[in-house]
Amino acid sequence: MFIEILITAFLLMAGFFGLLGSYGLLKLNDPMSRLHAPTKLTTLGVGGVLLASIAHAIAIEGHLSLHELMITLFLFLTAPVTAHFIAKVHIHRREQTGTLPPAGKDAIWSTHNTPQDDTPTGT
Numbered sequence: 717m718f719i720e721i722l723i724t725a726f727l728l729m730a731g732f733f734g735l736l737g738s739y740g741l742l743k744l745n746d747p748m749s750r751l752h753a754p755t756k757l758t759t760l761g762v763g764g765v766l767l768a769s770i771a772h773a774i775a776i777e778g779h780l781s782l783h784e785l786m787i788t789l790f791l792f793l794t795a796p797v798t799a800h801f802i803a804k805v806h807i808h809r810r811e812q813t814g815t816l817p818p819a820g821k822d823a824i825w826s827t828h829n830t831p832q833d834d835t836p837t838g839t
Contacts, residue, residue: 719775723768730764733757747806755799762791 737760740753766784773781 719771723771723775726764726768726771730761730768732761733764734761737761747810748803751799751802751806755795759791759795763788766791 734757737753737757740757741750744750744753766788770781770784773779773784
């Protein structure tokens, strides 16, 4: 009975975070705010489903399934990369070099590192 309640709790947590992440993706104002909803909340939602599946495999079926652990590892490795790509696209499409905040000690932003000379290319 305890394991079934635990599995149910993981599934409810997954549904709550998945629904909240999807709502945030639709309703937040700008792309940089919308970026956090799918990368944080829906990752927790999928993590809840995977925890429920792991608990079910151990308690009910009597064996540890490594598929869920591999999916979790893949998810936690790819979600930050996806967020990084979305942020870079936003910076390229919306921001100009003059509108970005100071870059710090490097003095340039890597996304807008273009040559500043006026010489034509190919000469």
